[in-house]
Amino acid sequence: xxxxxxxxxxxxxxxxxxxxxxxxxxxxxxxxxxxxxxxxxxxxxxxxxxxxxxxxxxxxxxxxxxxxxxxxxxxxxxxxxxxxxxxxxxxxxxxxxxxxxxxxxxxxxxxxxxxxxxxxxxxxxxxxxxx
Amino acid sequence: xxxxxxxxxxxxxxxxxxxxxxxxxxxxxxxxxxxxxxxxxxxxxxxxxxxxxxxxxxxxxxxxxxxxxxxxxxxxxxxxxxxxxxxxxxxxxxxxxxxxxxxxxxxxxxxxxxxxxxxxxxxxxxxxxxxxxxxxxxxxxxxxxxxxxxxxxxxxxxxxxxxxxxxxxxxxxxxxxxxxxxxxxxxxxxxxxxxxxxxxxxxxxxxxxxxxxxxxxxxxxxxxxxxxxxxxxxxxxxxxxxxxxxxxxxxxxxxxxxxxxxxxxxxxxxxxxxxxxxxxxxxxxxxxxxxxxxxxxxxxxxxxxxxxxxxxxxxxxxxxxxxxxxxxxxxxxxxxxxxxxxxxxxxxxxxxxxxxxxxxxxxxxxxxxxxxxxxxxxxxxxxxxxxxxxxxxxxxxxxxxxxxxxxxxxxxxxxxxxxxxxxxxxxxxxxxxxxxxxxxxxxxx
Numbered sequence: 001x002x003x004x005x006x007x008x009x010x011x012x013x014x015x016x017x018x019x020x021x022x023x024x025x026x027x028x029x030x031x032x033x034x035x036x037x038x039x040x041x042x043x044x045x046x047x048x049x050x051x052x053x054x055x056x057x058x059x060x061x062x063x064x065x066x067x068x069x070x071x072x073x074x075x076x077x078x079x080x081x082x083x084x085x086x087x088x089x090x091x092x093x094x095x096x097x098x099x100x101x102x103x104x105x106x107x108x109x110x111x112x113x114x115x116x117x118x119x120x121x122x123x124x125x126x127x128x129x130x131x
Numbered sequence: 132x133x134x135x136x137x138x139x140x141x142x143x144x145x146x147x148x149x150x151x152x153x154x155x156x157x158x159x160x161x162x163x164x165x166x167x168x169x170x171x172x173x174x175x176x177x178x179x180x181x182x183x184x185x186x187x188x189x190x191x192x193x194x195x196x197x198x199x200x201x202x203x204x205x206x207x208x209x210x211x212x213x214x215x216x217x218x219x220x221x222x223x224x225x226x227x228x229x230x231x232x233x234x235x236x237x238x239x240x241x242x243x244x245x246x247x248x249x250x251x252x253x254x255x256x257x258x259x260x261x262x263x264x265x266x267x268x269x270x271x272x273x274x275x276x277x278x279x280x281x282x283x284x285x286x287x288x289x290x291x292x293x294x295x296x297x298x299x300x301x302x303x304x305x306x307x308x309x310x311x312x313x314x315x316x317x318x319x320x321x322x323x324x325x326x327x328x329x330x331x332x333x334x335x336x337x338x339x340x341x342x343x344x345x346x347x348x349x350x351x352x353x354x355x356x357x358x359x360x361x362x363x364x365x366x367x368x369x370x371x372x373x374x375x376x377x378x379x380x381x382x383x384x385x386x387x388x389x390x391x392x393x394x395x396x397x398x399x400x401x402x403x404x405x406x407x408x409x410x411x412x413x414x415x416x417x418x419x420x421x422x423x424x425x426x427x428x429x430x431x432x433x434x435x436x437x438x439x440x441x442x443x444x445x446x447x448x449x450x451x452x453x454x455x456x457x458x459x460x461x462x463x464x465x466x467x468x469x470x471x472x473x474x475x476x477x478x479x480x481x482x483x484x485x486x487x488x489x490x491x492x493x494x495x496x497x498x499x500x501x502x503x504x505x506x507x508x509x510x511x512x513x514x515x516x517x518x519x520x521x522x523x524x525x526x527x528x529x530x531x532x533x534x535x536x537x538x539x540x541x542x543x544x545x546x547x548x549x550x551x552x553x554x555x556x557x558x559x560x561x562x563x564x565x566x567x568x569x570x571x572x573x574x575x576x
C-alpha cells in the first residue's frame with residue numbers, strides 16, 4: 001500500500017491544512033519497511049482536493065502534523081487511515097513507521113506527548129488495527 | 132527598563148508573545164501564549180516555533196521569516212492556528228527583530244492575538260443560528276427551528292434544495308450538533324461514482340470478490356459506524372442500487388461484495404438531492420418505498436434569491452474566511468457591490484456567492500471590494516438595474532425588481548423604518564439606501 005507523509009523541508013509539515021507537499025512511499029503496512037517513491041505537490045488551500053489527489057494515486061494512509069477537525073473529517077471520509085500530530089525529521093519518522101515506534105513521545109507534536117491521546121486521532125480504515 | 136519589569140509586563144498582557152533565536156527555536160514564551168496554544172512554557176522553550184505554534188502561516192507566509200529577510204516589522208497578519216483538540220483558532224500576528232544592547236540581531240519576537248471572540252461576535256449578528264448555519268431570512272427560519280430536534284434524533288433526513296444551497300453544510304451541522312458528533316461524518320456523492328463502483332464504495336468488498344480485490348475493503352457504511360453517512364445526489368442512483376439501499380435502511384444490514392454474512396450498520400443516514408423526488412416517483416425513476424423511507428423528515432433549503440436578507444451575512448463570512456486563507460486584510464464590500472448582489476439572480480446559489488467573494492478577495496487591490504473585483508455577469512446586473520430605473524413602468528414588472536423591493540420593505544419594517552439600522556443590515560451606506568428607496572418607489576411612513 002501507499003502511505004503519504006506530509007512534509008515541509010526535511011520534517012513532517014506542521015499543519016496538514018496548509019501543507020503543500022507529500023512524500024509518497026510504498027509499504028506493506030504499519031511496522032513494515034518504507035520505500036520512498038516520490039514527493040508530490042498537493043493543493044495548499046483545500047483539504048477536499050488534498051484528499052482527492054492522495055486517493056487518486058492510491059494512497060491508503062496519511063502521516064501528518066496537526067490537522068483541524070474539519071480537515072480530519074475530510075481525510076477520514078476519503079477512507080484514509082490517519083496518523084496525525086506527528087512531528088520530527090522525515091527520515092526518522094519513516095524509520096519509526098517501519099519499527100512501529102511512531103507512537104513514542106519523541107514523534108509527538110509538543111503538547112501531544114501522551115501516545116494514548118494520539119491513538120484517538122488515528123481514525124479511518126484500519127483504525128486500531130496496529131495498536 | 133530592567134529585564135524583570137519587561138518580563139512582568141509580558142506576563143500581564145493578553146497577547147501571546149514568544150521569541151526565537153536564529154535557528155527558529157523558542158527562547159521565551161509568555162503566559163498568554165501558553166493559554167492560546169495550550170502548551171506549557173517549559174515544554175515550548177527550545178522547540179521549533181512552527182511545531183509549537185502550528186499556524187496556517189508557518190509554511191509559506193511566516194511573518195517572522197519576512198521580518199528576518201526585510202528587517203521590517205509585520206503588523207497584524209491574519210491566519211489561524213490549530214489547537215490540540217483540532218479547533219481552528221483565528222489569530223492576528225505581529226513580528227519584530229530582537230536586538231541586543233549593541234544593536235545586533237539576536238532573534239525575532241512574535242506577538243499573536245486570539246481573535247476567536249471577535250469572530251464569535253461577528254457570527255452572532257445572525258438573528259437565527261444553529262451551529263455553523265446562521266440566517267436573517269424568514270425563509271430559513273422554519274428550517275433552522277427544526278434543527279435542534281432533528282439533530283437529537285437518529286431518523287433519516289432528506290435535504291432538498293437547488294445546487295449550491297448548502298445541503299452538505301447543513302448535513303455536517305446536523306452531525307456536529309448530534310450525539311454522534313464524536314463519530315465520523317462520511318459523505319458520498321452518489322452521482323460522482325459509476326454504479327459498480329458505488330456498490331463497492333458503499334458496502335465494501337471481501338478479498339477475492341472480483342479480479343483485483345486482493346484484500347478486504349471497508350465500505351462507507353462501515354466507515355460511518357457510530358457516525359453519520361451523507362448520501363448526496365441520492366436521486367442519481369440506479370433502480371437496482373435503490374433496492375440494495377432500501378434493504379440497509381429497513382434492516383440496518385448489508386453485505387459487502389463477496390461476503391457470505393450480513394453486517395450491521397448503525398450509521399445515521401442523511402440524504403440530499405436537488406431533484407424533485409416526488410415527480411421521479413410518479414414517472415417511475417425512483418422507487419416509492421425508498422422515497423417514503425428517506426422522506427421521514429424533509430428539510431428544504433430555499434435558493435439564495437429567496438433569502439436575499441442573508442447576503443450581507445454570508446458575504447461577510449466568506450470575506451472573513453478568504454481574508455484568512457489569502458492572507459489579505461480587506462475590511463469591507465462596497466455598497467455598489469451589494470446593489471449588484473441584490474439585483475442578481477444567483478443561479479449557483481451560495482456556492483456562486485462564495486466563488487464571487489473568493490475571486491474578489493484575490494483581485495482586490497485596496498481595502499474594500501469594488502464592482503471591478505466581482506465577476507462580470509454579476510456586476511452587469513447593476514447596469515440593468517440602472518437601466519430599469521430609467522424605465523420604471525417596464526422595470527416594475529420584472530421579478531428582480533419586485534424581489535428587491537420586497538427585501539427592502541421587509542428590512543425596513545423589521546427595523547421600524549430606521550434608516551441607519553436598515554442600511555447597516557443591508558450592508559450599504561444610508562445615502563445608498565435613500566437612493567434605493569427612490570429607485571423602488573418606497574415612501575417612508
